[in-house]
Amino acid sequence: MSTAPRSLTDRPTLWPWLLLTPLALYLAIFFLVPLAQVAWMSVSEPTPGFGNYADALTGTLFRKVMLNTFFTAALVAFCCLLVGYPLAWLMTKTTPARATAILLLITMSFWTSFLVRTYAWMVLLGRNGPVAWAIEALGYGEPPQMLFTRFASTLAMVHILAPYMIMNIYSVMTKIDPALIRSAESMGARGGSLMRHVYLPLTAPGIANGAVLVFVICLGFYVTPVLLGSPREQMAAGLIGRQIEEFLAFGPGSAMAMILLAVTLVILAVYHRRFGLDRLYG
Amino acid sequence: MTSYLTLSGVNKQYGAFTALDHVDLDVEKGEFVTFLGPSGSGKTTTLMIIAGFEDATDGAVEVAGQSLAGLAPQDRNIGIVFQNYALFPHKTAAENVYFPLQMRSVKRAEGLARAEEMLTLVGLEGFGHRYPKELSGGQQQRVALARALVFEPDLLLLDEPLGALDKNLREQMQIEIKRIQRKLGVTTIFVTHDQSEAMSMSDRIVVFDKGNIQQAGRPLDIYHRPQTRFVADFIGETNLFDATVTDAAARRAQSPVLGEVSYAAEGLPALADGQEVALVLRPEQMKLSRDPVPGRMNAAMTVETIVNFGDSALVIGRHGGTPIRVRLHGADVVILKEGDAATVSWTEDAVYVVTR
Numbered sequence: 001m002s003t004a005p006r007s008l009t010d011r012p013t014l015w016p017w018l019l020l021t022p023l024a025l026y027l028a029i030f031f032l033v034p035l036a037q038v039a040w041m042s043v044s045e046p047t048p049g050f051g052n053y054a055d056a057l058t059g060t061l062f063r064k065v066m067l068n069t070f071f072t073a074a075l076v077a078f079c080c081l082l083v084g085y086p087l088a089w090l091m092t093k094t095t096p097a098r099a100t101a102i103l104l105l106i107t108m109s110f111w112t113s114f115l116v117r118t119y120a121w122m123v124l125l126g127r128n129g130p131v132a133w134a135i136e137a138l139g140y141g142e143p144p145q146m147l148f149t150r151f152a153s154t155l156a157m158v159h160i161l162a163p164y165m166i167m168n169i170y171s172v173m174t175k176i177d178p179a180l181i182r183s184a185e186s187m188g189a190r191g192g193s194l195m196r197h198v199y200l201p202l203t204a205p206g207i208a209n210g211a212v213l214v215f216v217i218c219l220g221f222y223v224t225p226v227l228l229g230s231p232r233e234q235m236a237a238g239l240i241g242r243q244i245e246e247f248l249a250f251g252p253g254s255a256m257a258m259i260l261l262a263v264t265l266v267i268l269a270v271y272h273r274r275f276g277l278d279r280l281y282g
Numbered sequence: 283m284t285s286y287l288t289l290s291g292v293n294k295q296y297g298a299f300t301a302l303d304h305v306d307l308d309v310e311k312g313e314f315v316t317f318l319g320p321s322g323s324g325k326t327t328t329l330m331i332i333a334g335f336e337d338a339t340d341g342a343v344e345v346a347g348q349s350l351a352g353l354a355p356q357d358r359n360i361g362i363v364f365q366n367y368a369l370f371p372h373k374t375a376a377e378n379v380y381f382p383l384q385m386r387s388v389k390r391a392e393g394l395a396r397a398e399e400m401l402t403l404v405g406l407e408g409f410g411h412r413y414p415k416e417l418s419g420g421q422q423q424r425v426a427l428a429r430a431l432v433f434e435p436d437l438l439l440l441d442e443p444l445g446a447l448d449k450n451l452r453e454q455m456q457i458e459i460k461r462i463q464r465k466l467g468v469t470t471i472f473v474t475h476d477q478s479e480a481m482s483m484s485d486r487i488v489v490f491d492k493g494n495i496q497q498a499g500r501p502l503d504i505y506h507r508p509q510t511r512f513v514a515d516f517i518g519e520t521n522l523f524d525a526t527v528t529d530a531a532a533r534r535a536q537s538p539v540l541g542e543v544s545y546a547a548e549g550l551p552a553l554a555d556g557q558e559v560a561l562v563l564r565p566e567q568m569k570l571s572r573d574p575v576p577g578r579m580n581a582a583m584t585v586e587t588i589v590n591f592g593d594s595a596l597v598i599g600r601h602g603g604t605p606i607r608v609r610l611h612g613a614d615v616v617i618l619k620e621g622d623a624a625t626v627s628w629t630e631d632a633v634y635v636v637t638r
């Protein structure tokens with residue numbers, strides 16, 4: 001027969017959902033609805049059915065581009081690791097002031113629009129750019145073609161995505177208990193063995209996180225490979241863009257986009273299941 | 283006996299701050315020595331200098347006659363158990379224990395066998411395949427101990443290893459560590475700020491304060507014969523009463539609280555007539571009664587607070603402005619209540635003197 005306490009118990013369960021509505025509405029209107037449209041187009045244009053998917057999956061071009069996309073994403077993730085790991089390590093080793101300065105440089109680059117950064121690379125690597133000029137000035141002769149190559153697009157993507165890798169690794173490195181390192185040293189570990197048996201495994205969660213993040217973002221990269229990369233080595237997003245912009249092939253383009261999305265989700269799901277590294281080491 | 287671990291004139295400066303002020307210490311082979319002191323007293327700094335993680339500003343550390351100067355921690359052959367165990371989370375218990383052997387190029391099969399042996403010694407038979415997060419705090423502690431001992435180190439250093447454990451487990455681990463240390467006969471330095479831990483485990487206690495060794499001695503000597511006011515105050519519960527020596531030859535002093543007091547003869551510093559001292563009286567060596575007891579020294583006090591522990595009770599009273607603490611057996615306290623006037627009594631051999 002008690003009625004009074006109802007509002008007291010209801011309110012805390014309702015409020016959080018109420019607070020979520022603006023974001024939920026925004027995502028629904030500007031993300032889910034367009035996504036549903038793309039999904040619909042992929043099975044309705046030009047004729048209803050799964051023909052677009054069949055064509056995309058059996059066609060050699062799409063398969064080649066997808067493989068190239070995966071290869072590029074993996075290469076970029078690997079290069080980000082090569083560049084990012086030593087830098088993150090340096091940040092944990094140096095004075096706090098210098099670490100902050102490095103972090104500031106990284107975030108400044110991170111905050112700059114990636115379009116601006118892509119154009120900056122076009123200028124730097126262009127035929128009359130400073131890099132070509134330096135190669136000639138140093139007497140190495142005719143500078144090689146740098147722009148519109150895999151090298152240029154990879155370099156720029158590594159530059160754009162490295163902050164994700166660095167932040168992930170750095171945050172894991174700073175959380176390593178210094179006693180673990182001292183303990184390893186007291187037991188005789190030094191240099192390479194310390195790195196291989198202790199430091200690297202302890203930072204593995206950061207590497208895995210950073211690599212997956214870079215890999216997944218890179219899968220969907222559009223502007224940078226289109227502007228800087230070789231036309232012969234297209235990436236998936238570029239191919240989809242061309243389908244829609246140049247050939248007005250909305251159906252096939254949408255099907256490719258859905259396949260790319262599905263693959264990305266599968267990778268994230270596998271990562272989530274397989275590498276529960278944070279939990280393992282927590 | 284000859285000294286196995288020798289610290290001579292070990293000094294540590296951090297800028298103008300003196301963390302260690304020319305510490306001298308001899309530890310015999312197989313001895314269990316505890317560094318006891320409050321935080322910032324220099325005990326952990328000393329440990330880190332022995333381990334090689336800190337460099338002494340001045341002075342020398344020797345093990346078995348060999349100077350450790352210039353030797354990296356990796357080359358010192360010292361086993362260390364850290365405060366939070368510092369087990370590698372990505373390695374199983376057995377792999378953790380195998381690690382120091384791995385660093386000494388012992389083959390995996392042989393090393394894991396020795397690790398399993400050591401785990402058995404510390405009471406963890408069959409736990410080798412578990413990861414640290416699958417072990418309880420006490421079990422992690424045992425793994426850390428096994429890991430620090432498996433490579434037969436010259437020294438075992440324990441840096442407040444029991445701090446994170448609850449009381450029952452801590453007592454159990456005290457006994458375990460002591461048993462294992464005796465069995466292996468490894469020379470051990472144990473750092474703690476817990477004086478009961480120091481009392482129960484050590485062959486010898488070294489009391490640190492403000493970068494100095496205040497006193498080094500067997501636990502009961504430290505307890506009953508403190509050399510400084512700091513030691514008297516830090517070890518156990520203590521009553522310290524200011525007093526003036528009236529007759530050094532007859533061992534008599536005058537205290538505003540206790541009146542005319544005779545004190546014990548044994549192991550005292552040299553005292554002069556008129557010297558300002560503090561009288562040390564342990565709460566459990568005093569008795570409470572309604573009236574003065576003949577044959578004992580007596581002083582009046584008013585009961586203020588009674589804290590019951592079940593097996594015993596702490597009675598805090600006051601004489602003038604000075605608190606007096608008396609520990610009684612649980613059964614003795616029932617006749618008392620707060621606000622009562624009582625007499626505290628003691629015998630002269632319970633009174634010890636430290637200089638001020």
